[in-house]
Each structure stands twice: as structure tokens, then as C-alpha cells.
Amino acid sequence: MSGASEPPAQRIERLERELRLARAELDEFTRAVSHDLRAPLRHLGAYTQILREDLPEPQLALALPHLERISEAARLMGLQIDGLMRLAQLGQAPLQPVSFDVAALAQAVYAELRRAPGPDNADGPRARSVDWAVGPDIPPISADATLLREVLAQLLANALKFTRPRPQASISLTGCQEGGQCVLTLADNGVGFNPAYQSRLFQPFSRLHGIKAFEGLGLGLATTRKIIERHGGHIEASGLPDGGCRVSVRLPLA
Numbered sequence: 001m002s003g004a005s006e007p008p009a010q011r012i013e014r015l016e017r018e019l020r021l022a023r024a025e026l027d028e029f030t031r032a033v034s035h036d037l038r039a040p041l042r043h044l045g046a047y048t049q050i051l052r053e054d055l056p057e058p059q060l061a062l063a064l065p066h067l068e069r070i071s072e073a074a075r076l077m078g079l080q081i082d083g084l085m086r087l088a089q090l091g092q093a094p095l096q097p098v099s100f101d102v103a104a105l106a107q108a109v110y111a112e113l114r115r116a117p118g119p120d121n122a123d124g125p126r127a128r129s130v131d132w133a134v135g136p137d138i139p140p141i142s143a144d145a146t147l148l149r150e151v152l153a154q155l156l157a158n159a160l161k162f163t164r165p166r167p168q169a170s171i172s173l174t175g176c177q178e179g180g181q182c183v184l185t186l187a188d189n190g191v192g193f194n195p196a197y198q199s200r201l202f203q204p205f206s207r208l209h210g211i212k213a214f215e216g217l218g219l220g221l222a223t224t225r226k227i228i229e230r231h232g233g234h235i236e237a238s239g240l241p242d243g244g245c246r247v248s249v250r251l252p253l254a
Contacts, residue, residue: 037081044074080205086223095144095230099254102141102152102184103134106173109152113160120160130160130169138175139182140254147227154220155186155247161214162190162245177253181233184249192239201237 006014048067055063110132114122121127141148156171163169170189175182193201193208200206202225205218228235231251239245 033081033084038078041074041078041081044070048074080219084204084219086219095147097142097144097231097252099140100143100145100148102175102182103138103173105149106134106152106156109149110156113153113156119164120157128160128164128169129167130163130171133172135172135174138173138184139177141182141251142254143231143251147230151224151227151249154224155249158220159186159188159190159245161216162192162209163188164214165191178250180253181250182253184251186247186249187244189244192241192243192245193237194241195239198237202235 048070051063051067052060113120114130119128122130159171160169163171166189170187172187173184174187175184177183191209197208201208202221204222206222207216207218225235228249228251233249233251235247235249237245237247
């Protein structure tokens, strides 16, 4: 029976069955991929360690740089598998939206990022100067608590990372009500990006900057987009090379 001739109730029931089947197939696929890819990684790690322990000292000195590259590549691939699994699972768990004060949450997330070990630490030996500001009167939004925190953490971490070359970094978060939604805008004065590649920005494993210049797997913004779209929202970004970046997020009002 074609969809056009089905009674509405039967069509809804059929579509729900197809959706459940698709989700089950996705779960099975992601589990298989995770298992099948992790086994070779474990072998790489095990045999690399055996070579480290068994090679005589002269040969080990020559082989060690290559062994370290193999170990690092295996580590990064493990992180990529974890990221893919996370991305696949985002559509499974039900949302639990609550009303949020975005400004307060953003301040808390920013403080956590600045306390964390690493090149963006506020108190470490290479402490950075960052002008961080949150605009007044950001409307409250309705979102899942865990997922919204992840969105803010990812966007603020990116802003801190890509303003690293600046002697005085500037990052700001503002918000307003527009068309029944809250529009959040995160702006920075970092390295920006070429707008010709804007369409690639939120694709998995897509990187617009070299891995040697800025660390990362290229999954953060893809995950962020999926979270926002699950809330019925929208994300977009604009920037220029060496001209900073603006990320706009639309989410439901509380």
C-alpha cells in the first residue's frame, strides 16, 4: 500500500516501526564498527610495546621515533572512534529540557576551562590574557542540561584555542530574543577561517587549520551541531582569515 493511500494512523504506525528498525540497525552498526576497529588498535599497542622491550639498545634508539609515531596514531584513532560513537549516540537518549540561565552557565563553563591544565590555563606558567565578557539580558532558554553544557564547553574551548596567537584575546557572548527563539552569539578575535570553506565547518573530521598549529580531532563542531539540531535549533558561523570568528546559535526560549 502506498503512503498516499494509507490512513493517517496506519502511516504513523508504519513510520514509527521503520524508525525503530533504523535505530536498531544504527546501534548494531556502531557497536560492530567500534569492536572491529578497536581490536587492531589493541594489537598495535601491544606489539609496539613488545618492540620497545625486546629491541637491543642500538636498534631501539633508531626505531623509537617510529614507534612513538605509531603509538600516537593509534591513540588518535582511538579518540576518533570514541568521538564517532558519541556522535552516533547523541540521537538516541531522550532530551530532558529545563529552563536555563545561559549567562550563569557560560561563566561557570569558562571558569572551568581556564582552570583546566593546558595552554589556555589562566594561572599556569604560560598564563594568557583574555578579555572575556557576557552581555546583559540574555534570555533564558529551554535545553537539556548536560548537552547544553557540552555545547558551551565546545564553543568556548574553540574560542580559547583559536585566540591563542593573540597577545590580547577577546571573547564575548551575547544573546537576544528573535522570532520566538534565543539567538546566542559567541565572537572572538582569533585566527578566523576562510569563508570559502564555511560549508565544511560542521562536518565530522573536517579541519580548517593544520593539526600542528591547533590540536583537535575535527569532531567538536559536528557534535555541537547535532546537539543543537536535536533541540530544534540552528547553528552557523562566519569569519575571515586572521579576522576572528562569530558563531550564532538559535535555541528555544524557556
